[in-house]
Amino acid sequence: MRIGELARRAGCSPKAVRLYESRGLLGAVERSGSYRQYGERDLTVVLLIRQAQALGFQLAQLGALQAVHAPGGWEPVAALVGERRAAVSRELQRLQALDAQLEDLQQELRLCAADSVALAADCLQTA
Secondary structure, rough: OOOOHHHHHOOOOOHHHHHHHHOOOOOOOEEOEEEOOOOOHHHHHHHHHHHHHOOOOOHHOHHHHHHHHOOOHHHHHHHHHHHHHHHHHHHHHHHHHHHHHHHHHHHHHHHHHHHHOOOOOHHHHHH
16 A cells, blocks of 8 residues: 555554654555555554554654564563553652642632631631
8 A cells, every 4th residue: 555545544644654664664665666565564563653642652762663574573562551551640749749739729718718817828727
């Protein structure tokens, strides 16, 4: 298939396919004359790239996708996903701590609002 069909089937632009190819993520692409000829393997890789990007991966992190069709080629991809999951877990912990701090601040501000005698400046200094 040509680049336009690959892009259409993968839900991206031909420019994106060229970018993936220039980054070495598609490996060697066959040519027929001056036209690139892509196969189902290329479609699979482009779909994986698109899914990985949707999950927060950067193109620079996706070099392991070159080997997915080789024996044992999925192990590096699985390791990459495991690393991403660990990063997401750390980010969740950071966000939960931030949420707890925001909740504390919100409670302090509600106490200040309920105390009609306290000056706003005094209340904010203790919050």
